[in-house]
Amino acid sequence: MEMDQLVSLCKRRGFLFQSSEIYGGLNGFWDYGPLGVELKRNVKEAWWKDMVTSHDDLDAPAGAPSSFEMTGLDCTIIMHPQVWKCSGHYDLFHDHMIDCRQTNKRYRYDQVRGRWVEAKGQRIFVATMVETQDEAEDLQRRALKHFKLRAKDAEQLSWDGDVTSLTTVEDTSVVLGPDATELGSLTEPREFNLMFKTIVGAMGTEEDAAFLRPETAQGIFVNFKNVLDSTRVKIPFGIAQVGKSFRNEITPRNFTFRSREFEQMEIEFFCHPEQSPAWYKYWRDRRFQWYVDLGLAGERLQLRDHDPDELSHYSTGTADIEYQFPFLPAGEFGELEGVAHRGDFDLRSHMEGKLDPNTCPLTVEVDEHGQPRHRGSGRDLSYRDDESGEKYVPHVIEPSAGADRATLAFLCEAYTEDQAPDEKGKLQTRTVMKLHPRLAPIKAAVFPLVKKDGMPEIARDLYRALKQHFPTFYDEKGAVGRRYRRQDEAGTPYCITIDGDTLSDKTVTIRDRDTLEQWRVKLDDVEGELSGRLK
C-alpha cells in the first residue's frame, strides 16, 4: 500500500485533515474528521475499558504475579514549572544544536567530542561523532588529512589533552567538524526548545513562564500521593491517563506519526521493587497482545526489547511495541508504545530533586555550589505497607502508548484493495478499510434495496432502533452496490438491506464487509446479532 493512497482516502472520507488547512496548513498538526474522531475515540475507549474499567482486581489475570488494582486520572496540561525541572525534561529539552555549513549535517552540541592537535604551526580542534572505540583512529586519520601528512608522519601531530566535549571550545573557527574537511564550518550552538512555552497570568512576564506538558506521565507521579490518600488502593496498582501532550519536534513528518500536538495513553504501575521485573514482563506482553487482539496481527507488528546499552542504567528493561509503517524504509519499524521499567527514578526525583540519571546508585544532581540543580517537592512519596509495616519507594512500570500512532497503525493495517465483481460480473478493484469491529467508526449501515414499495419505511425504523445501540448509517440513494462500496471505504463492518422478502417474511440480509457474504436474519434479531459480532 502506498502512503499517499491512505492519506488521500483519509481526507476524502473524513478521517484526517491537515490542521488550519484553509490557511495553508500548519506543520505537525492534524485534525480528525467525522470518521476519524469516532475511530480515535474507539481506540482510546478500547484502551480505557480494557486497562481500567473492565479490569478484574479480584483475581490475578493470566501471566500477572498477583491481583492488582487499576484507577484513572485526568490532570492539567499546564503544571508547575518545577515538575519539568525535576523530571529532567527541562534540561533535556533545551538541547543546543550545531549545524555544519559544509556538509549540512546537524549535531547535538553536547554529543560532539574532539581533541586539540597542533602541527605545522597550526593548532586546531578535531571533532568526531564516531563510537568511542574508533575515536582515536578517526581523529588521527582526519588530523593527518587536514595537515596533509602521511600516516608515517603521525609523530608530527602534537596532541594536547584528552578527548573532550566541543562545549569546552570557545572559538568555532578552529574546529574541524565531525564530517567536514574545512575548518570553521560549524555554526554557533543554537537552542531548540522542545517544550512549548507559555505564560500563566494576564500580566505574565518571563518569570511566569510555564510549559505545555510533553508527556502525561508526570501528572500521575505528582498525584501519586493524592491517589493513595483518597482511594484506599494498595500496591500493586496502576494509574491510567489519556490526554494531549506537546513537543516541538524539529522535523514533524510522516502524516500524523510525529505530530507536535498528540495524545497519549499512559499507565504508571506502582509495585514493590522486588516484584518489578515480573510486573515489567507482564505489562510488556500484555500490551503487545492488546494490539494483536485489535487487528495488528501480522508481521508488521513487533515487540522489541531494548539492548542493554539503549537502556537508562536505572532501568532494568524497556521494550518498544513497533509497527512497520508504510512510509518507513523497508525493514524499519516505528514506535507505537514503549513499556519501560523506570525503577524509583521519577518518584524520588519529585521527592529529593532532579536525579542525575548517570549516577549509580542514583543521586541528586548538584550545581556548582553543591546545591540540588533542581529542588524536589520535599514531600514523602514513599509507600507504607500496612500489613508488613515495610516502607519503601515503589518501583514503576510505564506502558506509554501513542493514541494517534495507534490510530494511524490501525488505519494502515486496515487499508486493503481487493477484487469484487460488479453488476455485470466484471471484477472491479474495491477499497475496503478492514478495521476491527470495535474500532470501526460506523458499526452498521441500513439500506432499503430500492426506494419504494414500503422498503424505506421499514429501513428507517430499523435505523432508528439500531442507532440507540451503536453508530449506524442510513442510505437510500442510488444503486445498492455503490452504497456497499461507500461503507467499505469507511470501514463499516455490516450492512443491512431491506428487500422484497422483508415485506412478506420480516427478514433482512446482513452483509459482511470482509467476506461479502450475506445471510438472512429476522428483523427483530438484527440488533442482537450485530451486538454479538461487534464485541
Next chain:
RNA sequence: GCGGGUGUAGCUCAAUGGUAGAGCCAUAGCCUUCCAAGCUAAAGACGAGGGUUCGAUUCCCUUCACCCGCUCCA
C-alpha cells in the same frame, strides 16, 4: 534547519502570458429487486503574498504546506 521535488475542483489528471478542460466522487431528479450500470440537470479549482507586464494559473521573488534524503526521535 539544510538539499532536491511537488502544489490546478472533494479525488485523479490536462491545457495556457489573454482569467482554465475532463474523468471519478458528491448534489437534485428519472430509472432501477443485491455489489461503484444508464439518462438529465446544476455545482465546483489555479496554496498564500508581492513583483514584472496592458494583462500572470503560466515568468521572477518571498512564504506556507506536502513528499524524498540529511538531521532529530526525549
